[in-house]
């Protein structure tokens with residue numbers, strides 16, 4: 355079965371607090387095709403995480419709806435692989451058990467996934483750490499484990515919310531390259547929220563630039579660089595035009611805000 359289309363249809367979201375109402379998203383219309391990778395780029399507070407929360411079923415939009423194929427997302431669904439800025443690993447479990455956690459949560463046979471879990475850890479250079487505890491790992495290593503966990507059940511939707519946000523620049527570059535080769539093993543429809551133009555270009559088939567709050571779709575940029583993409587975008591001139599366009603899109607929205 356192919357990965358689902360993720361469709362945000364006229365999504366508006368208001369946060370209601372004692373201090374008043376904040377409109378975070380305003381009529382977002384975005385269709386992400388089966389197996390497509392989209393990066394959401396936009397100024398802080400423009401509603402990127404809110405949009406991802408709606409795709410996860412954790413946030414119910416005030417108006418409009420999000421759909422997986424034609425099925426409206428009405429409640430949290432555990433089929434998506436998710437990675438957040440904070441890795442959320444369980445420090446009292448081994449690295450391997452952390453990777454296998456989604457399997458256990460769904461009460462599936464752990465033995466069926468053990469080899470895939472070990473292979474994913476090997477792909478990201480952590481084969482020797484399967485029996486370690488997350489506390490023994492660096493931030494970058496922990497985030498690699500979080501990616502293995504998100505991919506272990508080969509989900510058909512991947513939602514990545516600033517997964518590299520807490521890492522230093524060098525580690526980010528390396529982990530982006532690792533993620534890129536891990537992504538070669540999945541056909542999932544994927545959404546990456548990021549503040550980094552380079553990360554967006556490296557990851558995505560299409561960059562979606564959002565306006566300042568309330569978030570709307572401001573511009574879409576197709577990243578017409580074939581995969582595999584072995585080099586980091588700033589050292590690969592095939593990305594120059596995409597990086598330029600994305601930079602201009604962000605700067606002009608800031609100026610207009």
Ligand SMILES: Nc1ncnc2c1ncn2[C@@H]1O[C@H](COP(=O)(O)OP(=O)(O)OP(=O)(O)O)[C@@H](O)[C@H]1O
Pocket residue numbers: 369370371376377378396397398399400401402403404405567
């Ligand atoms: N639980 C909440 N209650 C009230 N307002 C909220 C809540 N969560 C987010 N907001 C507001 O909604 C807007 C969008 O927030 P969101 O976190 O989706 O933006 P973002 O683009 O992901 O931001 P950043 O890039 O800084 O992570 C912001 O103005 C934020 O203050």
